[in-house]
Amino acid sequence: MSNTSVTLPGAIAGDRAGQPATAARRRRVALSSLIGLLLPLAILGAWEIASHLHWVSKVFLPTPERTVASFFDLLFNEGFYFDLIASLSIVGQAFFYGTALGLLLGAGAGMSKVIERVFGPTLDGIRHIPPIAWLPLVVLWAGVGPLGKVIVISKVVFFPVFLNTLQGIRNVPQKYVDLAKVLTLTRWQFTRRIIIPGALPSILVGIRYGASLAWALVVVAEGLSGMKGIGFLIFRAQALLMTDQLLVCMVVIGLIGFLIDYGMRRLEGRLLRWKQGFEGH
Amino acid sequence: MPQSIETKPAGQRGQLDLRHVSKTYDVDGRTLQVLRDVNLMVEPGEFISIVGASGCGKSTLLRLIIGLDADYQGHILLDDRPISGTSLARGIVFQDPCLLPWLTLQDNVALALASVPLSEREKTDLVRTHIELVGLTGFERAYPHQLSGGMAQRAAIARGLVTRPEILLLDEPLGALDALTRMRLQDELLRIWETEKITMILVTHDVEEAIYLGDRIVVMQANPGRISRDINVELPPVRQRTDAAFIALRQEVLADMGALSQSDRGGPARLRRVS
Structure with a gap:
């Protein structure tokens, strides 16, 4: 029975409620989803600039x-x-x-x-x-x-x-x-x-x-x-x-x-x- | 213990009798003999170890006994009745614990009782006592990927025992574990064997393990697979791996397996025989 005292991190608790999310972990997750927004925002910005400065004709690219x-x-x-x-x-x-x-x-x-x-x-x-x-x-x-x-x-x-x-x-x-x-x-x-x-x-x-x-x-x-x-x-x-x-x-x-x-x-x-x-x- | 599945008292059931068992495979039109004329009588409650180098047919022999392969010559009798197909009277623990990854530990153990006519309550009790027996209480709801190799193998042992089989086959169950876990589980196996009082057949390529656990050692040789020796282990019930008699027996079995080179054989008796 020597192995009974061995505990697995998250083996039982993780099964019931998922990994306990610490504040630091939550911050990291929030940050990494923000990273995903960077590229769309950049494209939106480029679109704004391109259409307002008339780099492309309005017919083809409205604002x-x-x-x-x-x-x-x-x-x-x-x-x-x-x-x-x-x-x-x-x-x-x-x-x-x-x-x-x-x-x-x-x-x-x-x-x-x-x-x-x-x-x-x-x-x-x-x-x-x-x-x-x-x-x-x-x-x-x-x-x-x-x-x-x-x-x-x-x-x-x-x-x-x-x-x-x-x-x-x-x-x-x-x-x-x-x-x-x-x-x-x-x-x-x-x-x-x-x-x-x-x-x-x-x-x-x-x-x-x-x-x-x-x-x-x-x-x-x-x-x-x-x-x-x-x-x-x-x-x-x-x-x-x-x-x-x-x-x-x-x-x-x-x-x-x-x-x-x-x-x-x-x-x-x-x-x-x-x-x-x-x-x- | 809750009611057992078989009514026959323990200690009398679990006698296995192999008579002239042979098996051949056809490979590219050529016939390959994997087992030739294997005769073996295992008494109820006995713990026997089958050792041999890989390819000697020891795992094939277990597949025949468990009933996964019916294509052989000869007779296999359990308690004087020929076996047919698989049966819950014969349990097995594979080298790979073979737990279903989508079931929790307790559901994996309970799966063995799926075709047993017992009430849910009785099944739950059996599962609980057997998880306790292998020392996994507290991990009932863990999934297999959350268990260590040793724990997974304990769970597989609990699943093998939960149906209260007359005989438990162990197909290199500790082969994939690290040395320390392995020694621990060997002691666990002995304890379980003493508690359950059932017949156990262990297949292994580890001679030390075979001697440590077995009452009897059956040595097999390859090409074709056959039994070359059957040794009664006359050592005290609790064995010391460093005991002189233990080591002597180990050397003897290794020599039988053809595993020792000339220089390893040592000892005047053997030298005299060689010359």
Whole structure:
């Protein structure tokens, strides 16, 4: 029993409440997030100077103030929400269907070689035709409305989820499979206690990647077909030389993409609390 | 102790009988014999050590006994009944502690009871007493990455014992630990063996460890893997590594393993035999 007196720093307390943050540590964290703001502020400053000193023509680079004004104009006078909601709804639906199908088929193919052989070649074929090449045909069939876009973007979400689920399951170490046999776990216990948590890190990578692809792609899909959504707005702004609106759309797209990824990272952090990897110096 | 899973009294169960066990692998069309005609009788409650150089098939033998590999010739009987597949009557501790990183220590130990028909209360009690047995009380909620190598191996031992197996197989369980932790855990293993009174089979390549822990030493040789000697250890229960008899036995076993060069053999008796 000689080892019982050995205490691990943070082993128990850290499990319950996270690392106790000291004041110094908190200050350091605050400082390091400020560092991240330096570059955007510098770019904003350069933008201010470049536009006010007319280094670039106003048509191509409106001032930041003009752009902010344009944002409120879009919001209050041009029903910007409706476009935003239209885009988000497409992404939401496509993300849901793509993830669900990817998890289902990925789990099936991961657990069974037969299922993998049945679906593998077909899916590989579909995968190698890029989404933009699918769009014309799908629009022809499903129209310029949201349905066609949901289909194409579902496909984009499906593949990373499917492939990472399959890979995640196959990469569960053999020693855990042996352990499950030694402990005489049932198939269901084996799946729930070993396969799912073992594959989860990889699955979450797939879902996160799928979500960011979906958001990027909705902009393109809306730009190519239909009369609604933030993608439509940004291409219209370009055609009408409304650079201020174009910039507003770019910033909003970037912010939403950032928020989606942030949400996914939070989810990942929660689900993979047990995981410890290198987090950088 | 809460109720045990098997009703048979301890001390009578846990007899392992290997009869003419052989195993071959096919490698590129050629047949490779890993085990040839292994015969071994392990009495209930015995602690036996199997030593041998790497490649002598000692770990393969454990895989057959635990039931992970059914592709062999011969018979393996536990309490006169042939084994089939894995069973909770046979527990194992691997060299790699093999704790699931997503489960806390107590959940890792409890996982062994997943298919045991006991109430949650009884399971919790069993898990608690076995974590206590290996001296890890206070770390129940720690995740594996927060444990040291020695602690992880203790947890694996607790998981191996929590189902109250008749026989516990130890596949080089201390092989990856530093010397100090290793010696400590050897004493722990002895204490646990005395408390639990179950049959233990330890596979190791460390001769000193084999003698320190075993009632009997089985020496294996490679190509093909076979038992070359079976030695009863006639030393007092608490062994001194520096004892003359201990050292003599160690030299003898090492010589059996073919590990000693001519100059190491020493002693007039051996010199006479060589010449």
